[in-house]
Amino acid sequence: MTTPNKTPPGADPKQLERTGTVREIGSQAVWSLSSCKPGFGVDQLRDDNLETYWQSDGSQPHLVNIQFRRKTTVKTLCIYADYKSDESYTPSKISVRVGNNFHNLQEIRPHVLHVNEESMNLQVSG
Numbered sequence: 001m002t003t004p005n006k007t008p009p010g011a012d013p014k015q016l017e018r019t020g021t022v023r024e025i026g027s028q029a030v031w032s033l034s035s036c037k038p039g040f041g042v043d044q045l046r047d048d049n050l051e052t053y054w055q056s057d058g059s060q061p062h063l064v065n066i067q068f069r070r071k072t073t074v075k076t077l078c079i080y081a082d083y084k085s086d087e088s089y090t091p092s093k094i095s096v097r098v099g100n101n102f103h104n105l106q107e108i109r110p111h112v113l114h115v116n117e118e119s120m121n122l123q124v125s126g
Contacts, residue, residue, distance in 0.1 A: 011121055013078040014048075022076060026066070034063035050080065055089065062091070065102070074098075077122045081113060096124055 016022040031042045035058035045054035045064070056062040083090040092113055097105040109122055 012119065013121070022078075025068075025072065025074070028072070029066045029068045032065045032067075034058065034061070034065075050082070074124050077120075077124050079120045079122065080118060081120070082118055083113065084118075094120075094122070096122060098124070 013022065013024075017024055026046060031046065033042060033045075033054060033056070035056050036042075037055045037057040040053065040055035040057075042054070044052040054064070077096060079094065081090050090113065094111045094113060095107050096109040096111070097107045099105040109124060111120065111122055113120070
């Protein structure tokens with residue numbers, strides 16, 4: 001998602017999109033996962049249904065790779081994680097990395113997920 005202003009932590013991304021505060025650009029990217037169980041992949045990760053989700057199936061680290069076809073500025077990354085529903089599979093740390101290709105990614109924003117935190121709006125740039 002991109003945004004002209006700083007997005008408040010925990011703000012509803014759909015409401016922000018309706019008001020024009022943010023614009024969803026994930027559909028312009030190619031998404032891939034380090035692993036997933038059948039029926040719990042990219043489609044479920046991106047379907048806007050809080051009852052469906054991505055479930056990894058393999059050793060850590062578990063990765064979501066988002067590649068844009070051309071250079072794209074991303075200012076805010078909105079993530080929903082429900083620790084209360086399944087604490088054993090909810091991430092405790094999220095690392096945001098950027099680069100020109102998979103081999104030169106650099107971490108720009110580490111984030112520790114807190115137990116009561118569900119919706120996160122991570123400022124990625126400026």
